Amino acid sequence: MASRETRRICDLGTLKAFGHPLRMRLYRALFVSRKATASQLAEQVDEAVSLVSYHLRRLADHGLIEEAEQQSEDARERWWQPSSHGLSFHDEDFRDEPEKVATHAAVGRLSFDQHIELYRRHLDSHQSWSPSWRGASFASEYLPRLTAEELAALSREMHELIQRYEAAGRAHEEAGDTEGRENVALHVYGFPFRNRP
Numbered sequence: 001m002a003s004r005e006t007r008r009i010c011d012l013g014t015l016k017a018f019g020h021p022l023r024m025r026l027y028r029a030l031f032v033s034r035k036a037t038a039s040q041l042a043e044q045v046d047e048a049v050s051l052v053s054y055h056l057r058r059l060a061d062h063g064l065i066e067e068a069e070q071q072s073e074d075a076r077e078r079w080w081q082p083s084s085h086g087l088s089f090h091d092e093d094f095r096d097e098p099e100k101v102a103t104h105a106a107v108g109r110l111s112f113d114q115h116i117e118l119y120r121r122h123l124d125s126h127q128s129w130s131p132s133w134r135g136a137s138f139a140s141e142y143l144p145r146l147t148a149e150e151l152a153a154l155s156r157e158m159h160e161l162i163q164r165y166e167a168a169g170r171a172h173e174e175a176g177d178t179e180g181r182e183n184v185a186l187h188v189y190g191f192p193f194r195n196r197p
Contacts, residue, residue: 007064007084010093012100017062018087019107022047023055024114027064027082032183035068035081056080115187122185133182151190158188 009015018024022045029044030036036044042052059065060080068081094104119139126134146154173181 003084005084006086006088008088008090008093010090012094012097012103014062014064015089015094015100015103015107017058018064019103019110020055020058021110021114022051023059024110026052026055027059027087028114030065030080031082031086035071035079037077037079039077041080053078115185118185119187148192151192155190162186162188 009018018027025045026041029041033040033044038053038056039049041056042049045052056065060067063083064087065080066083068079070077071079089104089107091104094100122137126137129137169181
């Protein structure tokens with residue numbers, strides 16, 4: 001049974017396994033679907049079922065996803081689900097060796113590239129959404145001056161707030177309140193920068 005906790009990825013092997021473009025897309029699609037077959041995921045990512053099955057097995061080898069209960073009568077179908085409620089990656093787990101540093105940075109860049117692509121797709125389809133969804137969507141930039149401790153505190157508070165909304169949304173959906181409910185992407189970054197002299 002999937003854990004309700006976020007899994008912290010600390011080892012290089014699992015980070016490398018996750019850091020493949022298709023595996024990251026598959027993990028995201030499975031996280032949104034909660035449970036799916038390779039065939040269903042292949043349609044979502046527009047790839048061959050055999051290729052998707054291979055990459056799902058690699059994710060399962062590292063405990064990132066797991067088999068789920070059968071959701072249909074067809075015993076040949078293999079159902080998958082995430083093995084935790086999300087993943088986290090922390091700099092301090094990957095800073096002690098050059099290969100770890102490089103892999104952590106590469107996975108971060110790949111994740112960011114996929115976030116950008118998702119947002120571009122939203123911008124391209126913006127007018128196809130209802131006025132209420134267009135009005136609710138937002139993109140913001142804030143440029144405060146903070147200490148590292150203040151940024152860490154802000155991060156914790158933002159994550160707690162988002163988790164409260166996510167838990168409430170899941171509870172409503174599980175109770176049958178699905179009217180008007182859509183997948184929502186929230187990409188939150190907080191990092192120091194310096195103006196160029």
